[in-house]
Amino acid sequence: MSEPKRVGLFVTCLVDLFRPSVGFAAVRLLEAAGCEVTVPSVQTCCGQPAYNSGDSADTRDIARGVVRAFRDFDYVVAPSGSCAGMIVKHYPELFRDDPAMAAEAEELAGRTHELVSFLTDVCGVTSVPGKYDGTVTYHDSCSGLRELKVKQQPRALLATVDGLDLRELPGAETCCGFGGTFCVKYADVSVEIVGRKSADIRASGADALLAGDMGCLLNMAGRLKREGSDIEVRHVAEVLAGMLNQPAIGDGQS
C-alpha cells in the first residue's frame, strides 16, 4: 500500500465558527479516501473579507500566514470553493510584485483543492460512507463553479449515496446573493437576490438543499427559515460523510 496523502485541512473560518460538523465530515471523507489529515492550529481565515473590500495590505499579511501554515503538506483541502479559489486563483495574483512570495503562493495554489473535487479528481473516490433518505437539490456556489470548475464532482458523489434522490435546481448556477461582505454592505439587494433563490429552491420540490460553501448556505438557510420553510439546509460534505446528527443549518434542537 502506498504512503497516505498528507492533507492539511483548511477548515475555513465559517466552518470553524458556525458549523464544526462540516469540518468533521470533511475529515471523515478524507480519511475514508486514505488521507492523513492535519489541521494546523495557526490557521484563521483566507483573507477574503479584506481582499474583497480592497484592503490588499492586510490580505497579503493574512495570506503569508496561510502559506506558512500549510507549507508541509502534500495537499491543502478546504470544504469551500470560495476559500480554495482564493488560495488557488488570487494568492499568486496578490504577490505579483513580490517574486519570492509569488513563487511560494503559486506552489501552494498548485496543491490546494476544494474538498469534493479533491475526493473525486485526486483521490479517485467513487463511493462514500453517507446514506440519505430523501430528495435533495444542489446549488453551485459561484467561486467553486467558475474559479475551480466544481460542477459534476458533487453530483457524481451524491449519485452514489444510498437512498438519495437528486433533483436539479432551476438556476443552480445563479448566485445566491451572499457575496461575502456584499450581503451586509448591500443587504437589501442581497435579500432580493436570495429571495429569488429561495423561490427556486422551493420550486425544486426537494426536502433538502445542499451546497459546498458555508457562506452561501448560511444565506440561503437564513432566507428559507425566515420564510418559514422546513427545507433542510446542509453542507454537501455532511451528506456525503453520513454525518447528520447535528440539526440542519438554521434549525433548532428538536
Place this chain on the structure above:
Amino acid sequence: MQPTSHAFKQNAKRAMVDTPLQESLRRLETGFTAARQAAADGLPEFEDLRDEARGIKNHVLEHLDLYLERFESRVTEKGGQVHWCETPRDARNAILEICRKVGARTVTKGKSMVAEEIALNPFLEENGIEPVETDLGEYIIQLADEPPSHIIGPAVHKTKDQVSDLFHEHHQKYGKTERIEEPEALVAEAREILRQKYFDADVGITGANFLIAETGSTVIVTNEGNGDLTQMLPRIHIVVASLEKIVPTLEDVSTILRVLARSATGQEMSVYTTFSTGPKRPEDLDGPDEFHVVLLDNGRSEMLGTELQELLRCIRCGACMNHCPVYHAVGGHTYGWVYPGPIGAALDPHLIGLEEARHLPNASTFCGRCEEVCPMRIPLPKIMRHWREQAFEHHVSPSPERFAIRLWAAIAKRPMLYHLGTRIAMAVLGRLGRRRGRFASLPLAGGWTGGRDLPAPEGRTFQAMWAARGGRTGR
C-alpha cells in the same frame, strides 16, 4: 446626464419595489440568458472565436495610434473627415458646428451609447436643434424623458402597457388619438411617425460598433434598419464613436461580429449590419453629401497601459448585465449613469470619478458570471476589485466599513487572539441560539437579519473540538 450613482442604495430600493420594472427584468433574465446559451452551444468554435476576438482587440490596443491614423487617412481619401475630440465638450461642439454649417433644425439619431456619454440630446435641444431617436427603444425612452437602462435594449425596463401609455400621450399631436396595445400596431405607429422625420432631418447621427482602419469604414449593427435610414437619407452623416472601436481589417470585423450578436441577443447575426465608407460617390444612387467621424477619447487613452486597458476590448454587447444577479435585481437606472451593470461598475469610476461611482464596483457579489459570458473575456471582477483597492487606499470607502474590515484582519493575523475571541463569541452565540437554531435579529447584524434569519453557530469551534480530541495539528 447628471450621474446619480452616489445614490445607488436609494435607487436600488426604489427599483426593487417597482413592479413593472421587476416584470421586465424577469423577462430579460430568462430571455437573454437562454438565448445566449443556445447560440453559444450552437457554434462549436464559439470559445475559440472569443479567444480570437480578444486577440484582435489586444493587438489593436497595443498599436492604437497606428490604426487610428490609418483610419483617418482612409476616411479622408474617401472624402470624409475625422474630428479628434478629447472631451465630451469637444465632441458636442464638433457636432454642433457641423449641424450649424448646414442650418440643421432636425437631426435623426441611430442608437449610440457614446452620444449618451457626451449627453448630446440635451445639448442639441439647448441649441435649437431637435434630435429624434429612431431606434424604437431609444425613441420610447426619449418620449419618457429617461436615460437608457441597458446598453442594447435602452427601454428594456418598460412594459408594453407603459409603451402604450407613452404613445397615447405623445402621438396625439400626430392625430393618433386611440390608445393601442398590440405590439405590432405600436411598432407600426412609431414607424409611421418616424418615417417623416427621416425625410425632415438635415443631419443623421449614428454611433459605430466598429471603425475599420483598412477601409476607413464605420459599421453599425441594428435589428430595425433605422440606422440605415438615419445615415442614408439626410444630407450629412455624422458618426460619433469612441476611439477603441477601431479594428484593423474587414476580416477582423467579421470575426468579432460572430461573437457579438450571439453574446448580446443570441442571434447569429443582427438583422442589419451596415458598412459606411465616405460620402456618396458620383455613381452612387444614395448616400450623404458629407461624412464625418467624431472620434471621442474622453479618458480612454489614459487607460492604456493600466489595469483598465482590458476594458477597451468591450464591444458593448450587454452580456455582462444580461447575466448579472445584481442587474437582474435592480435594473440599469439604479447604476445612475450611462453604462450600467458590470461593465459600468468597471468603467464608470474612470469616466465620472470614483467618489461619484464608489458603490458600483462594490455592489457586486463577485459571482464571476459576467466574465464567464463576456465575449472579449474582460476580467470584470478583477477590475472592480481594482476600484475597491483604490477606494480603500484613498479613504473613499466609508469609515465604519474600513474599521470592521481592519478589525477582522487584525484578528485573522493573530491565531491566538482569533482562537480566544472566537471561542468566547461562539460559545455565547451558540448558547443563545441553541433552541431555535437561528436569530431573527441580533445587535450589529441588522444588515443580515433585515430579510433573513442568521443561523446560529453550533457553539464550539471546530479547532477547539479538534484540539480537545487530540487531532493532529502539526505542532
